[in-house]
Every structure is written in C-alpha cells, then in structure tokens.
Amino acid sequence: MTALDIGPGRTATGFAPDSDFGGTRSGRTTAPLLRVLRSEITWVLRRPRTLIMIGLITLIPVLIGVGIALSDDVFGGGIVALLSGNGLLLPVASMGMLLTMALPVAASFTAADAFAGESAHGTLRALLLAPVSRGRLVLVKSVGVLAAITVTILVTTLVAAVTGLVLLGGSGFLTLSGTTLPFGAGLGRVALIAGYVVLQLAAFASLALALSACTEHPLLSLVGAMGALITFQIVGMIPALGFLSPYLLTTGWQEALMEALRDPMALDVMGESSVRALCYLLIGLSLTTLRVVTKDS
Numbered sequence: 001m002t003a004l005d006i007g008p009g010r011t012a013t014g015f016a017p018d019s020d021f022g023g024t025r026s027g028r029t030t031a032p033l034l035r036v037l038r039s040e041i042t043w044v045l046r047r048p049r050t051l052i053m054i055g056l057i058t059l060i061p062v063l064i065g066v067g068i069a070l071s072d073d074v075f076g077g078g079i080v081a082l083l084s085g086n087g088l089l090l091p092v093a094s095m096g097m098l099l100t101m102a103l104p105v106a107a108s109f110t111a112a113d114a115f116a117g118e119s120a121h122g123t124l125r126a127l128l129l130a131p132v133s134r135g136r137l138v139l140v141k142s143v144g145v146l147a148a149i150t151v152t153i154l155v156t157t158l159v160a161a162v163t164g165l166v167l168l169g170g171s172g173f174l175t176l177s178g179t180t181l182p183f184g185a186g187l188g189r190v191a192l193i194a195g196y197v198v199l200q201l202a203a204f205a206s207l208a209l210a211l212s213a214c215t216e217h218p219l220l221s222l223v224g225a226m227g228a229l230i231t232f233q234i235v236g237m238i239p240a241l242g243f244l245s246p247y248l249l250t251t252g253w254q255e256a257l258m259e260a261l262r263d264p265m266a267l268d269v270m271g272e273s274s275v276r277a278l279c280y281l282l283i284g285l286s287l288t289t290l291r292v293v294t295k296d297s
Contacts, residue, residue, distance in 0.1 A: 036136075037144075040140050040141070040143065040144040041144055044145075044147060044148050045147060057106060058159045060094060060102065061091065061093075061160035061163055062159065062163050064093065064097070065166075066163075068167075069167040069168060083168055085168060085169055086169075086172075086173070087165040087170045088165065088172070088173045088183070088186045088187070090164030091160035091161050091164065091190050092189075092190065095156075095157075095193060095194070095257065098156070099257075101229070103197065104201065105222075105226065107145070107148075107152075108205055108208035110145050111145045111209040111221070111225070112218045112219075112222040113212065114145060114212050114213075115212040116213075116215050134292045135293070142209065142285060153198050157194045161190065171183060173185060173190075175262055175263040176258065176262050181263065189265070192260055193257060193260050196270055199277050200273070202281055203278070204280070206281045206285050207284045208222065208224070209284060210285075210287040211224045211225060212288075213288045213292050213295070233250055255269045256270035
C-alpha cells in the first residue's frame, strides 16, 4: 500500500487500474485532486513520526515558560529578557530559538521522506507508472509537506501563547521599542511571525524535497538538507564571505523576528527575506519537478 491510497482499487495518484496492468487504459478514472490531497494530508499528519515530531517541538516553549516562571533572575538577552510578565512574547522567543535548527530539521525530515521514502518502500515505481501527470504527484507531495509544516507551527504557536499567558502573565504585547500594544494587535504580530516562519520552512523543505527526488534513501536527503543549513549559517558568520549573504536562505531570519517586534513595525528585512524564500521555493520545486518528470520508472 502506498502513502496515498484512498480506497479499494485506487492508487496514490488517484486512478483505478485495469485488471490487466499492461493492457489499455480503458476503465481507468482519475480521482478529484482535492480528494487525493486530502488523503495525502491525512496520511502525513497521522504518521506516528509526525505526531512525535510535533510533540517534541511544542515541548520546547513549555520548558522555556516553566524555566522563566521558576527562575528568580531573568536570564538571556533580547526577547528572552522581556518574557517575564509578557507571556504573549513567548511564541516569538520560541520561534527564534527553534528556527536555528529544530524547525528546519523537522521540515526537512518530512520532505526528505516524500519521494525517497516511497522509493525505499518500493512504492515509487507504481506512482511513476500511473497514467497521470507526474507534476500532479509533485503537487500532492508538496502539499503534504506544507501541511505538516503549517500544523507544526500552528500547534507550537498556540501552545507557546497559552503557556506564556498562564505562567508568565501579561495582558498586552510589549515591543522592543518599549511600547505595549493591545492584546489583539499583539496576536496579529504573533500570527505574522508564524506565517513568516512557515514560508521560510517551506522554502527550506523544497530543497530537501528536491534531494528526496534524487535519492532512494531518506536519510541521505535529510543529511544533505542539514548540510545545506549548516553551510548557510557558517558562511553567514564569516565576514570575508559577506558578499554571499544576500543569497543565503537563512540571512535575516532572526533580524526579521526582531523587526516585527518594534513599534512602529518595519518590514524591510522580513520583506527581503520573504522574497528570497519564494525564490528558493521556486528553485526547489522546479528541481523536484524536473527530476520526477525525467526519472526512469
């Protein structure tokens, strides 16, 4: 059974095969795209590894909140120093910490398994032999990865917000400029940052997806994606290689979060970083599609 099975006699790509697989295509029908997408999303989100991954990531903001609530002295700097009595900032602080490694690992973990996992289990050949566009297969897999990323960020943000408000208190949103925004405006800032993080992770996951389409081993795809992340971060720290910073996906991640916490809010860094992420997303999906379309069945 493949990852996208949606019913008896119907395969992952949404068609019902003839009794004679090598015969004509008469009798084959194509399932509605939304039906196939729903099947893929359901399968991805119900996988034990996905649930464990989401649980471990959402545990981080809880631990941060408990640690700050039990600490007599404020530790850390930047956003962390403002958390005491400002619980609505906990989602932002958590995103800043998780974005350095944990969230990219989680995103690439799902993407790396999209095609390489099918190949490792021997089901990719059946998908490639299906009488439907291979571009549709790429779309379905990409939406499944995006769904996992979105749910992870949504759950993490909600858990962090509730944890912060319960353990740290606060009725507003304290900015780095020293002003306090109303609760509703603060939620809007948190939602903006969550959306920004989803976009960045989707761009990074597209690279892992391209690697997944090029190999039969999910672990190799994951290692390759992690190697790219570490390379981005190291290159960005070397002054002599500063001319490469505008082309690195990770450039501006932390600065964009800080930018959204100022009053008035400036979105220069976030906007530039988002455009860069869209370029990476386009490149990653293009490479994935090219590989899947030209891949031997």
